[in-house]
Each structure stands twice: as C-alpha cells, then as structure tokens.
Amino acid sequence: EVQLLESGGGLVQPGGSLRLSCETSGFTFSSYAMSWVRQAPGKGLEWVSGISGSAGSTYYAGSVKGRFTISRDNSRNTLYLQMNSLRAEDTAVYYCAKDRLGPYLPSHFDRWGRGTLVTVSS
C-alpha cells in the first residue's frame, strides 16, 4: 500500500525557517516525480514545488522561488522542503504528493499525504 507521511510542521516566526519531510513507502520512490502542494486556511490548493525522480530537475511556484528548496533522498524514500524567509502568507497545510506518470516532469498526483500544518506568526 502506498503511504506518504509528512512531518516537520509547526509554529515559526516571520523570517524563520522550517524543514518539512515526507516519508514514503509502498512504491519505487525514485521512479516518480514528487511535489509539495499547500492549502492556506479557507483557500484552495496551490502547487508549491516539484522534483524529478533523479532529483536532477526542480520546479517552483513564483511565490516561493528563491526561498524554498525541494530535495529528495532516494535511499531513504524521503522528500524534503526547506522553507526559508517564511512569511505569514506561507501559513498552510503542506501536502506531499506522488506523480501518477513517472520520474520526469511533475504533472498530476495519484497519492497524497494527509499534510502537515505550518503556521507563520509572531
């Protein structure tokens, strides 16, 4: 059974940093691109960042480019999101999502975690 479990969320002050992790199991992790998608309180889903299966290519939404860094450790079947210079508008539930198609360009997502809450507030 495919499982994705996010961790690392919490309360952080504006300008602070946080690192999210997503531990996965039940599939060949390196064979799939992965993404982070977030949902701010009362809002819809927003794609944040994606990474190819080999980690050779990374992609970012304009709202986080230069502040967030996505990475993966295929030996540990784990996806990461390093978030720096956090702002109040980054407050959201962050979901880890597995691509349906394969290892190349992120596209759409057939498995998701339950999310981890990040709150940016003083």
Add this chain to the structure above:
Amino acid sequence: EIVLTQSPGTLSLSPGERATLSCRASQRISSNYLVWYQHKPGQAPRLLIYGTSSRATGIPDRFSGSGSGTDFTLTISRLEPEDFAVYYCQQYGDSPGWTFGQGTKVEIK
C-alpha cells in the same frame, strides 16, 4: 499562467441527485492535461479523473469527466453520502506553472 475558474462555488444537492461541476481555463488546455480531485476535511486529496475523462483506479463509474479546449465538466450521476466534499480541477499543460481551480463545494441540501 493558466487560470482555472470553477463554478459554482457551492452546490447544494440531495443524495441521489446529479451534480455538474464546471472548470473553465483562461486559455486552451490539451485534454490530456486536465484532472479532477476530491478533497474532504482532514483527509488527503483523492485523484478522481485524469486526461479529462479517464477514471483513476478505484473510482466508481458515477464519476465522469468531459470537455475540451477551455471548458471542462465533472459530473456525479447520483450523489452518494460520501460524495459531499470539495472538488478541484488542475491543469499541467503549462509547466512549470501547474494550477488548480479554487474549488467547488458539494454540500448536502
């Protein structure tokens, strides 16, 4: 960036009724690159439809998708109690600017 606009914002229906959800794109999308998700509070989103009209694994046939160009539709033929949720469309034809619609909430009338 392709903007997806979903309508209506909220759909109030009774179990057994038909639900028709709309997703309109600000520019043409290849039909291969339009998907639909179901999302319930506190749960992981669930892929329903990919490629405009193909049901994902395990999705019942009361869910169907259609459309082309800039106009796409998700139809739930007969609402079951477990279908009351928020539904999102998403496009991935404009990479790397993958975008979601703002969602349609299907609530019990």
